[in-house]
Amino acid sequence: MQNVRADDILKTMDNILIRRSFVNDIPSIEELYLRVAEIEGGLARTVPEITREHVEHFVSKSISDGIELVASSHSAGRIIGEVHCYRNGVATFAHVLGDLTIAVDPEYQGKGIGKLLFTELLNEVITKCPDILRIELIARESNERALRFYESLGFKREGRLEKRIRSVKGGFEDDIFMAWLRD
Numbered sequence: 001m002q003n004v005r006a007d008d009i010l011k012t013m014d015n016i017l018i019r020r021s022f023v024n025d026i027p028s029i030e031e032l033y034l035r036v037a038e039i040e041g042g043l044a045r046t047v048p049e050i051t052r053e054h055v056e057h058f059v060s061k062s063i064s065d066g067i068e069l070v071a072s073s074h075s076a077g078r079i080i081g082e083v084h085c086y087r088n089g090v091a092t093f094a095h096v097l098g099d100l101t102i103a104v105d106p107e108y109q110g111k112g113i114g115k116l117l118f119t120e121l122l123n124e125v126i127t128k129c130p131d132i133l134r135i136e137l138i139a140r141e142s143n144e145r146a147l148r149f150y151e152s153l154g155f156k157r158e159g160r161l162e163k164r165i166r167s168v169k170g171g172f173e174d175d176i177f178m179a180w181l182r183d
């Protein structure tokens with residue numbers, strides 16, 4: 001594993017490290033997304049759509065023009081959670097981080113890792129990125145636990161994108177557009 005500089009470590013909890021990501025993490029992040037995508041109803045992409053190219057794209061965008069944090073487990077010897085978001089590259093939207101995605105290994109869900117990752121991400125934005133005024137994400141209507149989770153972190157439901165996403169049960173469902181705004 002990459003030598004991690006103290007500056008890149010944001011938090012340690014038991015044997016879990018929350019740190020900034022590196023390009024070397026790409027294979028491990030890809031494995032994480034493949035495990036998470038196996039359970040339908042969370043991530044929008046299905047397993048065949050989690051390609052190396054897709055992971056390289058969001059990791060490089062997040063490192064160069066956004067934020068990406070990973071939770072790595074010492075005992076598991078791998079990355080068990082990840083969150084990222086980035087600017088869209090258009091100057092008029094330079095105060096906005098979008099395309100936010102968070103994924104926690106199914107084996108480790110419900111243990112506070114998602115909350116830890118997200119809290120550290122917001123902390124980074126609040127304390128180190130004063131030019132960022134807004135963070136956006138989209139979650140499917142049926143992922144009610146995730147929607148409530150984002151609300152508990154200060155995100156507001158801003159709109160409903162009707163029948164935008166294919167539903168696991170067949171047909172389509174609405175996507176919920178959410179945003180966090182700096183006070």
Ligand SMILES: CC(C)(COP(=O)(O)OP(=O)(O)OC[C@H]1O[C@@H](n2cnc3c(N)ncnc32)[C@H](O)[C@@H]1OP(=O)(O)O)[C@@H](O)C(=O)NCCC(=O)NCCS
Binds near residue numbers: 041104115138143148
């Ligand atoms: C959503 C997710 C990132 C939450 O991470 P986590 O580590 O499981 O969450 P935590 O243990 O920190 O719990 C924080 C909140 O997350 C929500 N949550 C927990 N497990 C969840 C699950 N399996 N699915 C959806 N939300 C979940 C709950 O609201 C929880 O609060 P609660 O304990 O008061 O109910 C994680 O469950 C996940 O990766 N799910 C699959 C992928 C996904 O849905 N990503 C979001 C797409 S918009």
